[in-house]
Amino acid sequence: MSPEAALPSQVIRPLRRGAWAVFLALGGFCLWAGFAPLATSIPTTGHLNAARPSYDVQHPYGGKIAQIHVTAHDVVAAGQLLLQLDVSRETAEAQALRETLSPLEEERAVLRAAMVGALPAKDATAAVTNPAALALRRLQTMKATMELRAEMSTALAQELKDRAERLQKSRQHRQAQHHSMQARYERYAALQAQGAFRAADTDALAEDILELEADLQREDAELAGLVSQAAQAKLQIAQDQLAFRQQVLDRLAYLEEAIPKLRLQLLRLEAQIAQADILAPDDGVISALNYDTDAMVIARGDTVLSLARPSGQHQVSFVANPQVIDQLRVGMTGQLTVTALSQRSHPKVAVTIKTLSPEARRDRDGAILGYDGMAEIDVQDHARLLSALGEETSLTSDMPVGLVFTGRTITFGAYLLGPFTDFLTKAMQD
Numbered sequence: 001m002s003p004e005a006a007l008p009s010q011v012i013r014p015l016r017r018g019a020w021a022v023f024l025a026l027g028g029f030c031l032w033a034g035f036a037p038l039a040t041s042i043p044t045t046g047h048l049n050a051a052r053p054s055y056d057v058q059h060p061y062g063g064k065i066a067q068i069h070v071t072a073h074d075v076v077a078a079g080q081l082l083l084q085l086d087v088s089r090e091t092a093e094a095q096a097l098r099e100t101l102s103p104l105e106e107e108r109a110v111l112r113a114a115m116v117g118a119l120p121a122k123d124a125t126a127a128v129t130n131p132a133a134l135a136l137r138r139l140q141t142m143k144a145t146m147e148l149r150a151e152m153s154t155a156l157a158q159e160l161k162d163r164a165e166r167l168q169k170s171r172q173h174r175q176a177q178h179h180s181m182q183a184r185y186e187r188y189a190a191l192q193a194q195g196a197f198r199a200a201d202t203d204a205l206a207e208d209i210l211e212l213e214a215d216l217q218r219e220d221a222e223l224a225g226l227v228s229q230a231a232q233a234k235l236q237i238a239q240d241q242l243a244f245r246q247q248v249l250d251r252l253a254y255l256e257e258a259i260p261k262l263r264l265q266l267l268r269l270e271a272q273i274a275q276a277d278i279l280a281p282d283d284g285v286i287s288a289l290n291y292d293t294d295a296m297v298i299a300r301g302d303t304v305l306s307l308a309r310p311s312g313q314h315q316v317s318f319v320a321n322p323q324v325i326d327q328l329r330v331g332m333t334g335q336l337t338v339t340a341l342s343q344r345s346h347p348k349v350a351v352t353i354k355t356l357s358p359e360a361r362r363d364r365d366g367a368i369l370g371y372d373g374m375a376e377i378d379v380q381d382h383a384r385l386l387s388a389l390g391e392e393t394s395l396t397s398d399m400p401v402g403l404v405f406t407g408r409t410i411t412f413g414a415y416l417l418g419p420f421t422d423f424l425t426k427a428m429q430d
Contacts, residue, residue, distance in 0.1 A: 042327055042334075042405040046318030046375070050397045055281055055307040061272045062300040063087065065291060072289040076280040076307070083278040083291070083304065094269040101262050104255055107135040111252040114139050115245075139248070146244045150237045157233035171220070181208060284309040314377060314395055316351055318403050319370035322360060327405075328373070330356055334405035336377060338385070338395075347384045351375040351403060375403065 066086040070076060288306040291298055298304060316336060320328050336349040357372040377385075386395065 042324045044318050044320055044403045046316050046401055046403055048395055048397055048399045048401060049315045049317050052309045054287060055309060056303045057278065057281065057305050057307060058301055058303050059278065059298050060301060061275055062298040062302065065294055065296045065298065067294060068292060070286055072286055074286050076284060076286060078280055078282050080280045081277055082280055085276045087273045087276040090269050090272050094266055094273065097262055097266045104259055108252065108255045108259060110135055110139060111248055114248050142244055146240045149240050153233040153236045157230045161230050278304060280307065282307065282309050313382060316375040316377065316401060316403065318373050318375060320373055321370055322368050325371050328353065328356060332405055334403050337402040339400050339402060341389060345388055347388050349381040349385050350378040
């Protein structure tokens, strides 16, 4: 007789149903464990950053403070006067440079006109009241002197030319006389050879011919000297013109080099004067005022004050643990928790990693502290968080927060059976 036959059907049927229910439940659990997703949590800490960072107001020139119009933590508007610098010395220097530049530019204009031959006529009644007028009078005098010397040289050259022409005519007459005396000497020599003429008369005529040739040579030398002097007189005119032009060019070159330097110096002074009033670049709150007393001297390029600008959106700066950096990546999502807010009323706030430093931050001893990252808060979640904080509390920069990111995703079965299967695999290999 079998055991089933010993029990009534009213008992066997519930037992069978219970066994099947247990087996199906275990099978369903195993099936669910094989596909149920699990993820590791990566906690980290950070702080809030304003989407618009603080503005450090720096001065490009520096200088002595004349007056301070604000104090630390004041609320300022864009364009509001914050500080004034003392630029009285720079203003005086700029005015002196303007007074120096004006006559130099006028003198340069006069010299440029002289270079192209457009120098104004001399006015004897005009008074010399400034350096430009003095330069004009000086150039006019130099030009008049040059023109006078040119006229003298021209007159001398004409006189020498006339003397040379007269000497040339006299030389032509003497040349004709020399030809006549030479012909007569030849006739006397022929008669002397025939015994019809005395030798003394022939010798006397020969001496007269030699004296005439000597006179002709002296006249040739004098004529050449006159021609050379006339040429030198013409060259003297060109030399005087070149000397005048060289003097004008030297002075003009000096002015062309000096005026741009003075103008650049003036522009720098004017730029420094224009920066005397330090204005607020944007709306915000003065978070740090490094110079708070009149008569203090601001160093060139130093930060005068820091302006915290209001922002309706915040970002999160965090430092990731080096042990989990391999699980973090840009674009990964997580949840934010404000430690100052009650967790019971804390809404769910999603964040997304936007940047992650490729290099770790280290301390002075070289030990790794972590990897810097930046996460962005979801806009709608940010609005819900502000609503949960209420009017009495607000989000501020550097407020500490907690972050939890989702790491590696595995199944529940792998999580439970993974260590056992790994141990069994290694044991079988051994």
